[in-house]
Amino acid sequence: MINPLWLRTLRCVHETGSFTRAAEQLDLTQAAVSQHIQRLEAQCGPLLLRKPRQLELTPRGQLVLEFARQQDEASERLRAQLTEDDPYCGAIRMATPGSIGLRLYPLLLEQQRLHRQLTIQHRFAPSQEIVQSVLDGRSDVGLVDYPPEHPSLHAEPFMREALCLVVPHEITSASWSQLQALGFIDHPDGRSMARRLLGRLYPGQRVDDLPLRGFTNQIGLILEPVALGLGFTVLPHFAVSAYAQQEAIRVLTGQPEVIDTLWLIYRSEWPLPARHQRLVAWLAEALVRPATQTRR
Template identity: 30%
Template sequence: MNQRLPIDVLRALRSIVELGSVTRAAESLNLSQSAVSWKIKRLEKQLGRDLIRREGQRLVATNEGAELLIHARRILNSHDEALALFAPSTLEGVVRLGVTEQASLPQLAPILARFARQHGNVDVQVVVEQSQALRQSLVQGDLDLALHQDFSHALSAEDHLLWSERLHWCVPAGWQYTPDATVSLVTYGPGCFYGSLAQDRLQAAGIRCKVAVQCPYSDGVLSAISAGLGIGIVAGGNIDLRVETGRAFQRSMPLPEVANVLRYSQRKHDPILQALQQMLAQALTRTPEVAGVQG
């Protein structure tokens, strides 16, 4: 068996798993889809193992592929750090990045770490806030780039769409609406546009409501709903088994999709900002894929 693990093949494997598709991996590597697919097939044949499998709309690593990726990331990090010694990035400065809780730090951390290795003289400062606060900070110049969330119809022409998801009415287990009762709401706080949407929908349906709990984090919102302190609107990606979907409300008061997008501040032409935006967009953009390894 050929014992060599070529750098370009390991990079293709990492890109596919991080981006979820051959299509996006090929774009990030400036290669054709067929070239990326061939690299993975050649590696699987060399090792005698399946390394990639499809899970829903994304390509993910098999168990053996995940084991290989642990070593691949170490190899690629060391390789890129060695190259950086002899071809260092010329970018330097500070980027202030705002993100919502929906863009989890465990997901962002490896992307930002890779950016830091490639651009050692760039300081990326991260702030986690609600979308409305992030947008305001962009306008005020307190942030340079924000990953925020808004209704799909309200997006700016300059927003780069990463992914969309459905909103759901979430209720405690076994909860049912009692006619003429006042519904208690759990929201993410005063700036929560989910909370405003919930109040608008309920009032339009002639249902009285009041805000009972305000918490800026999904775990607290779900805990409050689960404990029976109220109901609330939660994005599909954050729902867990602690709560149920309020099917009656889903049917009578359907909710729109929300979009998770990247938006620049006035510094949009800054090379540092463009480099970070490109890396985040490549890693986080989710697109529907066709079946098969060409996805």
């Protein structure tokens, strides 16, 4: 590794054209300036042609000088990034479960369209994997369905999300026998969600006895067979609201509701940058507005 102080001395010697003036500008002795150049040349080869009243860079010297300039520019960029926390500029790495991720992703794209200096990386993952991703530094922020008990993580409520009983559009109400006739469209969390919601809406009925009509592990495709009238399913609200063919499905409402809390998590050891804070606040507002409304 080349000593950055030697590189700075070379730049100053070149810009002033003199070892003496460089020493004055750097607040060093002329002997120290000469020593810096000698050590740099010992590492890189001859850099300067010393002529009476003139110093000229060799081809190697020009290369090293350009490298010194690049190093200075990189240092300036780093200092700017460390001191300036622009809420509309920089990288954001976010991980979310599939349900809310379907609703968030178009919003994230809209933010990147409005703010071209913002770079957003979004990953779909289960909550346990998201927790580990934030701990490992692979994600800056995450949304999970439980508050992890880890001293290195900060967790705060982000949004409440209801479970929805989703049927084909032509069905306006459903008895237990009608649900049995329709059959269940399952997914990785389907049975668990169905037990929680249907167990309350239809107390005393055995959810596990519902006939299976289909299964998919692709969150964006779970409602396709429901829209075709092939069965019903239970999904979180945001997965339902993100589905494009709303006219082909219907959410049956009833009491009591089953509502989960989504938690925002990030590392507790350092403050969340302004760009993350702004985006999280904007997303929380956008999620409660109709999907057709946008806002800067």
